[in-house]
Amino acid sequence: xxxxxxxxxxxxxxxxxxxxxxxxxxxxxxxxxxxxxxxxxxxxxxxxxxxxxxxxxxxxxxxxxxxxxxxxxxxxxxxxxxxxxxxxxxxxxxxxxxxxxxxxxxxxxxxxxxxxxxxxxxxxxxxxxxxxxxxxxxxxxxxxxxxxxxx
Numbered sequence: 501x502x503x504x505x506x507x508x509x510x511x512x513x514x515x516x517x518x519x520x521x522x523x524x525x526x527x528x529x530x531x532x533x534x535x536x537x538x539x540x541x542x543x544x545x546x547x548x549x550x551x552x553x554x555x556x557x558x559x560x561x562x563x564x565x566x567x568x569x570x571x572x573x574x575x576x577x578x579x580x581x582x583x584x585x586x587x588x589x590x591x592x593x594x595x596x597x598x599x600x601x602x603x604x605x606x607x608x609x610x611x612x613x614x615x616x617x618x619x620x621x622x623x624x625x626x627x628x629x630x631x632x633x634x635x636x637x638x639x640x641x642x643x644x645x646x647x648x649x650x651x
Contacts, residue, residue, distance in 0.1 A: 503563050507532070508576035518564030522556075523547045525563055526573060534574035534603050538632070545631030548604040549573050555611040555627075574603035582613040585648035593644045597635035605631050609645050618651050 505512050505525070514529050526532045526549070535558055538546030542557035549558045550572040577583030586606050589595075596602050605628070612619055612627035619627070624642050633641065 501564075503566075505563070505566060505571060506568065507571045508573060508579075509570075514563070516563055519562050521559050522549070522561045522563055522566060522571070523558040526558060532573055532575055536600060536603060538601070538604070543630070543632070544601070545604040545608060546601050548607040548631070550577075550607060550611060553611070553614060555608050557630075572607075574607060577606060577610050580610060580614070582610040582648070586610055586613070586644065589644040589648040593640055593647060595637055595640040595644045597633075597637050601631065601633045601635075605633065605641055609641070609648070612645070613649055618649055619645065 501518055502513060502515050505514060512530055514525055516525055516529060523535060523537060526535050535549055536546040537559065538544035540559050542560045547557055547559040549556055551561065551566060552569045578587050583606065586609050590602065590606065608628055608631050612623065616623050624645050628641065
């Protein structure tokens with residue numbers, strides 16, 4: 501079935517089954533490999549994208565459920581003020597260790613800062629609780645979010 505998806509401001513025509521996870525369309529059909537596969541069950545956050553600005557787990561979001569929504573991936577998050585500030589903070593504070601989870605971490609953090617520009621530790625903990633980092637860089641992630649937010 502043919503779908504037109506609005507991804508990072510550009511329409512993309514894809515011919516996939518409606519129940520195909522958005523993650524596989526992004527990675528396998530469109531070659532946007534910044535969004536990672538982690539668990540396939542929306543438990544780890546590696547596949548996080550924004551759908552109409554809301555943090556969304558692309559591994560369980562079907563293409564037919566997206567409709568005409570605007571999808572933003574890690575490839576375009578720097579075009580937002582929050583994403584640009586976060587990517588800069590991530591580099592300045594050397595957050596990344598292995599890096600596998602970091603695109604999902606940044607996408608979740610960008611959604612947090614969009615709606616809560618000056619987050620508290622509790623705000624950060626709540627927003628980031630669904631993102632797993634096997635390397636344990638949680639303290640650096642929190643510091644980078646605060647740095648990006650100017651708190």
